[in-house]
Amino acid sequence: MKTTQYPDRTKQPSLGRPVSLVLPQIESIKLNNGLEFFLIPDSTQEVTRLDLVFDAGSSAQKKKLQAAAVNQLLSEGTRQKTSMEIAEILDFHGAYLDKFLSKDKAGLTLFGLTKYYHRLLPLLVEMLSEAVFPERELKIFDDRKKQEYLVNIQKVRYQASLEFNRLVFGVNSAYGQILEADDFGLLTREDLLDFYKNNYQTTGFYGILSGKVDNELLKHLQASFGHLGQAEQTTPVIPVDFISPSSKNEKLIPKKAALQSAIRMGGLTIDRNHPDFPKLSLLNTVLGGYFGSRLMGSLREDKGYTYGIYSLIQNYRHAAYFAIATEVNAEHTKAAVDEICRQMEMLRSEKISGDELRTVKNYVYGSYLRNFDGSFALAERFMKSRELEMPFESYRQTLDAMMRCTADDLLQTAQKYLNPDKMKTLVVGNTTDFV
Amino acid sequence: MIEFDRFTLDNGLRVLVHRDKQTPIVAMNIIYQVGSRDEEFHKTGFAHLFEHLMFGGSLNIPKFDEPLQKAGGENNAFTNSDFTNYYLTLPKNNLETAFWLESDRMLSLAFSEKSLEVQRQVVIEEFKQNYLNQPYGDVYLLLKPLAYKIHPYRWNTIGREISHIEKATMADVKAFYNKYYHPANAILCVAGDVETGEIKPLAEKWFGSIPGRQRPVQSYPQEAEQTEARVKEVVRDVPQDAFYMAWHMPARLHPDYYTCDLISDLLSNGQSSRLFQKLVKEKPLLTEVNAYISGDLDGGLFLVTGKLYPGVDFNTAEKAVMDELQKLAIEQVPENELQKVKNKAEANLVFSEISVLGRAMALSYYEMLGDAALFGKEVEKYRAVSVQRVQQVAADLFSPQKRNFLIYKSKS
Structure with missing residues (x-):
């Protein structure tokens, strides 16, 4: 027979000793061409994540939206494939390609089933070596971005976050740049190619593989990224002023x-x-x-x-x-x-x-x-x-x-x-x- | 396959246990089977307001969050039309605090007047922030009553209007609690580096003495089949024209739910999807387009929404969208295109299993649908959809007479 228990509900149960935070030692491998990939393996699921990280953040751009446009359009056409063909391959394999951009960094994150990585890695290599940035795609990007901006700027929250950024870092600083209504329609294809060359192709980048990482995957990595023309390790051009705050409070x-x-x-x-x-x-x-x-x-x-x-x-x-x-x-x-x-x-x-x-x-x-x-x-x-x-x-x-x-x-x-x-x-x- | 154990306490509480040895974190998820569909037409927004009150103190614990934070934990909750879901995560060694907290608020709330007053204000601010003070924020407030005429899905979880929240009384709160917040109307899932052998005694200890009550009888007036098209047009101070189309689709457990989900993926999941390629990239008529299903248990909506490119008129955009939808009914979709969206559905299921909290939520949800093991069978159900079925379902689904159409015009 079970007896009903009436626990003391007036006091919080005693707390256990804290579990200690264990940070793993993170190993890396270097491909034949010198590219470095950090490995954070976990084999419990059949999923792998790959991050590719570049010194291509918005503080490095010469024109507003330049960094964002290049980042977004990496997957919108290469010398061999149209934007649609690239999308087909990613979607067919159930993969997600996220693009990220901050003030300091930009890059790509691929989420996909490990068993399809051999088909996906060459596609990423293509984006990094021969993206073409079609005029048409730039136009669509710019139009959509503008509409998105016009919707967002109506929200007090969005407007406040932009204006606060400018108030803190200063109008004429690399970190203080914010989007404004007349920033659209100004980018040219040459601007994109220029930024692509300087910030994605001739400065070094690194990768992080997490989730399932096995020998098979590493072989495919060498076979794809290992042939990417190795970048010279030049330092990216540093803007003079990251910040120039005003005295306005x-x-x-x-x-x-x-x-x-x-x-x-x-x-x-x-x-x-x-x-x-x-x-x-x-x-x-x-x-x-x-x-x-x-x-x-x-x-x-x-x-x-x-x-x-x-x-x-x-x-x-x-x-x-x-x-x-x-x-x-x-x-x-x-x-x-x-x-x-x-x-x-x-x-x-x-x-x-x-x-x-x-x-x-x-x-x-x-x-x-x-x-x-x-x-x-x-x-x-x-x-x-x-x-x-x-x-x-x-x-x-x-x-x-x-x-x-x-x-x-x-x-x-x-x-x-x-x-x-x-x-x-x-x-x-x-x-x-x-x- | 996600493994789990299941047992039921004498008072009717269903308990699921899932083991994952890799993580130092334990997740506890509780579903109460009550949502906004259980509200009355003149007292809407209540299930959600109630979710807020669940944090305003229980019989022995004045504030829910404080002891949980002391135990290194974090929590949140959400309410939808069908159910209310509470979840928390904390380091495994403090697991018992989770049992203490959740069982006390299942035993009885404190019913504090102060908490009701404050949460009423907080919810009103939430209403304003997400539905009123936001471009396109009122879309679902307009669309749901257009699509539903008698089912309680005709109002949103936030409520029909702010005044309902303003008028909620303590008597309402107590009645709602007594009817829906008790063991037999709840599902508990614990996931982490735990064994059923340790969870069972804890569940007995903390939840076992909560008095059992009968599950409430929940039945809802079902919509009659829609026979004529409905259109609503509004003008708002927004930068861009937009449209929202909605059709009724089968209930969550119907096999064609999966067909509809895949149809929505064919149309707009991923950059290679039909609507995106045709109407955003090739033509371009729209700057945004989306097809998705609402997934409500009693039969949700299949939605197709978009924002118009500047200079494009509604007729052109509407025709182009309808042509694409009708094409699915006229021409069989190629096998490999269907395969593509099936692969995507499968990958999404794998992605959703990554976090221990994600697994705890999914198991509880499928248990509510009837059996937690359904979670493991989802992939098969997607795989079973044929190209023929896609064509048949599309033909029936996208009928112009069954369409609910919201035209959302920009003032400028």
């Missing part, structure tokens, strides 16, 4: 009919190599880095101003910024900004409790375990560490340093880096209560 963009206002606050901050970074990162989590954060607790769960609010530290190779972002009920715009400032002031004047500190640390620990779980997640993190030019192992060191943080550390860090008076504020929407 506030930007208000009124939108009369908007039901919600988008708010952004923040500014440039220390990067990952700075000794205070782990503390600031933990402090960011307390303020707005998770669902239980101070900002979410106050602006959503207590006041109901918003569906969500968060803060983050965004790292690039040559700069980092801190930002708080939210969309709030338009009539509470000013109250929301004041409350955000009040929450920062509180972290600058009062030590956080031992209980909250423990919660945040445990949450961060768990999120590291999640973010490094599985070979695809590891591939993504590894790529980011290379982008920021940090050793992969530094994630572990950052985590360890965060776990050592005390309430005093956080108070001092807040006083040093979390000053609302020095931050830039951007509002898109109801700006009537701001002077």
Whole structure:
């Protein structure tokens, strides 16, 4: 006979000892022509992911949209195949080809069943060695991009993220470039070929293979990528100014009919190599880095101003910024900004409790375990560490340093880096209560 | 094939256990079999509002998120027309916290007035953010009542209007909870480096004492077959003209559900798909085009949507789209083209199995459909679709008399 159990529901079950975060040693192979591929094998599924990473981010472009256009059109025609033929091959094998582009990096990610990789790898090689960038495809790209922009710019959230980027990095800087309505229709095929040659073909790139990686696959890799004309390892042209921030601290963009206002606050901050970074990162989590954060607790769960609010530290190779972002009920715009400032002031004047500190640390620990779980997640993190030019192992060191943080550390860090008076504020929407 | 064990507690809770030795993370997924189709016409948006309230404190736990974060965990939830799904992940060594949290809110909520007031505001902001303050945000608010006349699918999960959410009372909340939130109306799945031998005692300990209740009787008025075309035209302050076509399609468990899914892939999945190649690349008449199915259990919609290239008029675009759809009914699709979308469907299934949370969600979902083992049989069902069947189904599906057509015009 089973007896019904009545457990003590008033207390949380005791927590186990933390599982330690294990970062694998990441091996690499070099093909005969010198190309390097990093391997993160996991044979539990019959799926492989391949990332190809180039120094072809938007900060390297001479004209707006140049980096994006080249990235997108790599698969829109080669000397041997039309855009349709390329699409047919990818689709027939159930493969996905994602293109990615950030300020510093760009490239391709292929997801596919391992058993079809021998058909897919030569196709990628073709894209890297003989893409032709047909005029027609450029026109379609440009038209579609423009329509997408016109739709997005109506959203306060999108407009705020563009304008905040410009406010933080500065109008005439490589990192501060943003899309505007008159940027379309200006790119020529020559612009694309030029960027392709400089940023995809004559500077080095590397690959990451994750998921199922067996000897068969490596043989196919050598047979395809091994014959790619090896690039000279030249350094890409570095733009003079990644950032040139203005002294302006506030930007208000009124939108009369908007039901919600988008708010952004923040500014440039220390990067990952700075000794205070782990503390600031933990402090960011307390303020707005998770669902239980101070900002979410106050602006959503207590006041109901918003569906969500968060803060983050965004790292690039040559700069980092801190930002708080939210969309709030338009009539509470000013109250929301004041409350955000009040929450920062509180972290600058009062030590956080031992209980909250423990919660945040445990949450961060768990999120590291999640973010490094599985070979695809590891591939993504590894790529980011290379982008920021940090050793992969530094994630572990950052985590360890965060776990050592005390309430005093956080108070001092807040006083040093979390000053609302020095931050830039951007509002898109109801700006009537701001002077 | 995804392996799992299954057992049922005396109070009716169905429990699934899936083992994956590779991961330090455990996923816990719970489906409550209640969605917006269970709402009344004058009280819509309730299932979703309720999902928010499930985080506002239970009998012994004032805040759901806090202890979970303390245990290194993270969670979220979603509601659709048919069911409400809660999920969390946490490090394996803190698994018992997950049982404690989920069982307490299945036992009883705290029913706090404050939580109701705040979540009401949060949901209203969500309504504005996603449906009103957003170009094309109101499309489904317009389209669903056009396509459905009597089935509760005629309103969206967010609700018909904000006032319904404003008017929700604590009495409504309690009645809803008592009817739908109990063991026999729920499916629990635990996935990670766990064994059934350790999950069973935990499930007994934490969920076993929750009183069992009868599954609610859920029946819904079904739509009569549509016999005449419906058109609605609106003008909005958006940059681009757009259209939305919708046809009724078979219920989730009907074999032609798979045929319809593959037809939508033939039309718009991937750059080599028909609508994309013909109307975006070759002509170009549209800047975006999409064909997809809504997948609702009682019979969802087959949707074809697009945004017009500047300067293209509605008639030209509509004709070009309809020609492509009709072509599937007139000419048999080549075997290798059908093979292509089958391969894609198979690859997608493999991709969806990658994360342990993805597997926990899928197993719970198929158990709700009748048997978690159905998950492993999906590939066969796609493979069984023939070129002849594609032609027959397309001929029946895309009839102009059964079409619901939303014309969404730009003011400018």
